[in-house]
Amino acid sequence: METLFDSACRYMSDSELIYEITNNKKLVTEAERQGGEYDLNGLFSSLTPGRKKVATAAIELYKRLQSRHNGQDAIRCSQDIDALIHPFLWDLPNEELWVIALNTAAKVIKKVRVSVGGISRTAVDVRLIMRILVEASATQFAVVHNHPSGSKHPSREDENVTERLKKAGTLFDICMIDHIIIAGDTYYSFADEGRL
Structure with a gap:
């Protein structure tokens, strides 16, 4: 079973991560055209309701994990x-x-x-x-x-x-x-x- 920290996502470029979230080559092409400068709010608004829910859950989980790590000491x-x-x-x-x-x-x-x-x-x-x-x-x-x-x-x-x-x-x-x-x-x- 692949763990979060063994994930290939750690080694992906921003463009590759955008594609993993959106499954939309057009957004990836636009991000690359802008030299990696992209509007995250625009990216988020372009997601389907299902992908928004998954992305929001992933962000919230990351926040909680980050906070737990920071609270150990x-x-x-x-x-x-x-x-x-x-x-x-x-x-x-x-x-x-x-x-x-x-x-x-x-x-x-x-x-x-x-x-x-x-x-x-x-x-x-x-x-x-x-x-x-x-x-x-x-x-x-x-x-x-x-x-x-x-x-x-x-x-x-x-x-x-x-x-x-x-x-x-x-x-x-x-x-x-x-x-x-x-x-x-x-x-x-x-x-x-x-x-x-």
Whole structure:
């Protein structure tokens, strides 16, 4: 049985991969004509519903595998948190908030999507987050959300939520180690900026 990592796909050119996904020589020819520069959104919209479903499932599985691989070690810095959650949030059209529960060795106990919001905000229920952390027996935690606008800078509301979560964590003796805002390929870390 062929495994994912033994797959010949690892050695294929972009054009060959496009053909494997689309089974459409015209799209491959167009990608080659453009020197390998192709519109992935256009490529995706050209897929049949069945191929879209398979491609979407493959991408989601890749995100999850990437996140699991990145979560095997202890969280040492904001880059580790970003690597763990970035695959889930970087390209979403709406805001989501995730909490990462950590043990005393800073290893991930669990990561949970807490809320899904609109384009510019998501609800933050501090009590729900604390319940998740207490039930997981976490001693540390981080929260991560995304800004679909592409701006990594925290809003006043982001600052207020960070302060409320930090205070609530203190009451339960659970240390908040960071609040990360993912914006496309970059992120903002409250800890890195000395704001925790």
